[in-house]
Amino acid sequence: MAGKLLVSATINGEAVEFLCEPQQSLLTCLRDILGLTGAKEGCNDGNCGACGVLLNGRLVNSCLVLAAEVEGCDIVTVEGLASWQGLHPLQEAFIAEGALQCGYCTPGMLIASKALLDRNPNPTEQEIRSWLAGNLCRCTGYDKIVRAVQAAAQHLESSRRIERVAEKG
Amino acid sequence: MKPFAYVAPASVDEAVALLAEKGERARPLAGGTDLLVQLRRGRFDLDVVVDVKRIPELTRIAYDRAEGLTVGAAVTCAVLGEHPEVRGLYPGLLDAASIIGGAAIQGRATLGGNLGNAAPSGDAIPALIVLGAEAIVAGPDGGRRVPVAGFCTGPGKTVLRRGELVVAFHVPAPHPRSGASYVRFIPRGEMDIAVAGVGAWVALSAGGDTEETSRVEAARIALAAVAPTPLCVESTGAALVGRAPVEVAFEEAAALAREAARPIDDMRGTLAQRRHLVGVLVKRALRKAVRRALGVS
Numbered sequence: 001m002a003g004k005l006l007v008s009a010t011i012n013g014e015a016v017e018f019l020c021e022p023q024q025s026l027l028t029c030l031r032d033i034l035g036l037t038g039a040k041e042g043c044n045d046g047n048c049g050a051c052g053v054l055l056n057g058r059l060v061n062s063c064l065v066l067a068a069e070v071e072g073c074d075i076v077t078v079e080g081l082a083s084w085q086g087l088h089p090l091q092e093a094f095i096a097e098g099a100l101q102c103g104y105c106t107p108g109m110l111i112a113s114k115a116l117l118d119r120n121p122n123p124t125e126q127e128i129r130s131w132l133a134g135n136l137c138r139c140t141g142y143d144k145i146v147r148a149v150q151a152a153a154q155h156l157e158s159s160r161r162i163e164r165v166a167e168k169g
Numbered sequence: 170m171k172p173f174a175y176v177a178p179a180s181v182d183e184a185v186a187l188l189a190e191k192g193e194r195a196r197p198l199a200g201g202t203d204l205l206v207q208l209r210r211g212r213f214d215l216d217v218v219v220d221v222k223r224i225p226e227l228t229r230i231a232y233d234r235a236e237g238l239t240v241g242a243a244v245t246c247a248v249l250g251e252h253p254e255v256r257g258l259y260p261g262l263l264d265a266a267s268i269i270g271g272a273a274i275q276g277r278a279t280l281g282g283n284l285g286n287a288a289p290s291g292d293a294i295p296a297l298i299v300l301g302a303e304a305i306v307a308g309p310d311g312g313r314r315v316p317v318a319g320f321c322t323g324p325g326k327t328v329l330r331r332g333e334l335v336v337a338f339h340v341p342a343p344h345p346r347s348g349a350s351y352v353r354f355i356p357r358g359e360m361d362i363a364v365a366g367v368g369a370w371v372a373l374s375a376g377g378d379t380e381e382t383s384r385v386e387a388a389r390i391a392l393a394a395v396a397p398t399p400l401c402v403e404s405t406g407a408a409l410v411g412r413a414p415v416e417v418a419f420e421e422a423a424a425l426a427r428e429a430a431r432p433i434d435d436m437r438g439t440l441a442q443r444r445h446l447v448g449v450l451v452k453r454a455l456r457k458a459v460r461r462a463l464g465v466s
Contacts, residue, residue, distance in 0.1 A: 005175065022175035022218070025205070045206045046274055047360070058247060058276040064201050065277070068175040069220060112272065133359035134271030 009070045011036070012080030020067040027051045027062040030077060038078035038107040042136065049135035052108035052115075053077050059115035061134075078107035081114065089159075090114055090152040099148035101139035109135050113149045121160075122153055170209050177220040181227075181307045181336055187219050189309040189332025197221045197334055199243040200277035202270065203286040226336050227281070230255065237342040239305075242281025242335040250275070259340065260461060261349025261370065265296035268353060271360045281335045287321040287398070288362075294321065294399040295368030295391035296351040302340045308333035318391070321398040346383075347372040348461025352454045353393070354446045356437075364438040365446035366393030367426070369454035371414060373462045380459060385409045390422065390451060395430040395443050402429045405451070414459040422455060423448040 004019040011034065020029050027044075030036040030053070042048035044063045051062040054076040081088035090113050093099070100106045109132065116123055116131045123131070128149050129142070137145065178184045188195050194216040198204055207213055221227050227243035232254035240249065246266040249255055255263060269278050269292050283293040284304065297317040304315045309332040317338070320327055329335070349370040355361035368391040377383030388409040392400040405422040412418045432443035460466040 021172065023170045023172050023208075044209065046202055046270065049271075049273055052273055055276070058245075059273045060276040061202075061273045064205050064274075066175060066198075066201065066205070066218070066220075068177075069198075069201075069222070071177075115272065130359060131272050133357070134273045 005068050007067055007071050009073050009075055011075045012077060018067075022066065022068055024067050025063050026053070026055075026065040026067045026070055026075075029067040030062060036077050036079050039111075040104055040107060042104070042108075047134070047136070048105075048108075049112060049132075050105055050108040052111040052135065054111060054115060057115075057118070059112055076111070076114075078110050081110060088114070089155045090117070090148070093148040093152035093155065094145070097144045097148040097151060099140060099144040105135060105137040105139075109137070109145055113145075113152070116149070117153055117156060121157060123149070125150070170205075171211075171214060173208075173215045174217040175220065176217055177223045179223050181224055181334065184219055184221055184224060184334055185307050185309055185332050187217065188334060191217055192331050195219055197281075197285070199227075199279040199282040199285075200245060200274075201282075202274050202278045203282055203288075221281075221334065224336075229337070232258070234342060238338075238340040240280060240338045240340070242285075242304075242337055243279050246275035246278050246280075247272075249280070258343050259300065259349070261351055261368070261458065262293075262296050262300060262340070264349075264351035264457075265292045265366075265368070268292060268351075268359070274360075280338055284317065284320060285327065285329075285335060287323075287325050287327045289321075289324055289397055289399065290363040290366065290394035291321075291399060292351065292353060292363055292366055292393060295366055295393045296349065297338060297340070297368075298391040298399060298401055299368040299370035299389040300340045300349055301370075301389075302338050304335045305337045305339055306333050307336050312336075314339070318401045323397050344372040344386075346375065346386075346462050348458040348463075350454045350457035350461065352450050352457065354450060362437060363394040365395055365430075365432070365443045365450060367391070367447065367450040367454040368393070369451070369458040371409070371455065371458045371462050373414070373459075378463060380415050380463070381413055383414060383463065385412055385414050385418075388422075388455075390426055390454070392426065392430055392447060394437075395432040395447055397431075400429065400431070402426050404429060409455075414455065414462075416452075419452040419455045423451040426451045 040050040042050035227241040353366040374386040390405040
């Protein structure tokens with residue numbers, strides 16, 4: 001039987017250190033040790049996406065990552081989306097579009113959507129639905145989630161246009 | 170999950186030594202999308218999990234016009250799908266790698282894991298088989314190369330001996346007039362395990378720039394989820410040689426593949442449905458592979 005491991009990582013921009021058992025998942029450690037309860041356990045086997053986080057910029061199911069594996073890695077959870085400036089445009093859009101009911105799938109949906117818009121700023125409806133196929137929702141029927149992602153994409157694109165104009169001075 | 174130790178060796182030799190020492194009490198960990206689920210369900214009882222992602226040879230991708238493609242066994246599907254030469258030259262491989270699970274799964278899942286897990290339905294395996302891929306294996310008695318065709322010997326079983334580890338895959342440089350594809354049937358649009366899957370590779374002889382005017386020089390078909398292991402169907406390849414790659418030829422190939430398939434009834438599909446799907450998917454896979462060989466898609 002092995003003892004605990006010390007893991008150092010960057011979570012939502014902050015350097016973090018914690019002890020974990022080798023068999024503990026990243027999801028368990030985020031929730032039970034680090035108090036980051038945004039990521040949820042829905043299935044514990046990679047099927048529902050409620051535990052989604054960004055690991056070195058990649059969308060992953062944190063239930064399928066051992067905490068030990070994230071030594072030296074960069075992690076973003078739903079708690080890291082908002083800033084001192086306010087909620088992330090995705091969060092604003094989910095609220096405006098009514099893209100949640102019980103909210104259980106929502107952290108995973110937000111993180112997955114951010115991962116999508118980070119690499120595909122103007123996705124089609126089909127691309128959104130395909131990308132979010134690993135995020136299950138029992139409440140909303142998905143349509144408002146898709147609309148929220150589209151709205152956020154538009155908002156982010158407008159902001160980028162404004163920034164580009166401002167840079168040109 | 171029963172407790173185990175976690176080790177992340179920095180070299181192939183270290184990993185092999187550990188796997189050899191521990192035998193069945195150790196398994197390599199790449200993406201974890203199969204292994205961690207299996208550990209939670211008690212399929213394995215391990216003393217140690219050997220994380221192979223810190224070993225450089227397992228996470229490299231290299232392409233060379235003469236040598237072909239060498240993909241580390243622990244390269245994730247997501248990373249593979251972003252590699253420019255893989256996208257341009259091996260779209261058939263990405264047909265498979267891009268449909269294993271969904272976006273979050275592809276952020277972790279690997280070809281080495283898909284092969285090592287040796288599910289009859291492993292999507293990457295038929296694609297690797299028809300591309301003529303070899304697994305580059307390291308072990309306590311030295312290294313060897315194992316064709317992916319024949320790597321799996323039964324559900325969950327492979328030819329790997331104690332202490333052996335798949336380090337990388339080698340895929341030959343593409344034949345100038347060749348194309349490959351992988352197509353699959355599942356109930357949803359994403360995420361499901363294959364009910365039936367078909368990998369196809371076609372090489373056309375020189376000359377002729379339409380289906381009607383070209384001729385097949387060589388062809389390979391491999392099937393997923395319709396036998397205890399991914400299944401190469403030699404008879405279909407042989408039947409296509411020398412023929413124009415048109416519908417009547419595809420229909421014959423489909424019939425041979427249907428005969429060769431050995432599906433079962435299970436919760437994902439019936440024997441009859443699977444056999445029917447093999448026929449449909451073989452034709453689709455061949456059409457797609459041929460279009461790629463002709464450079465029209």
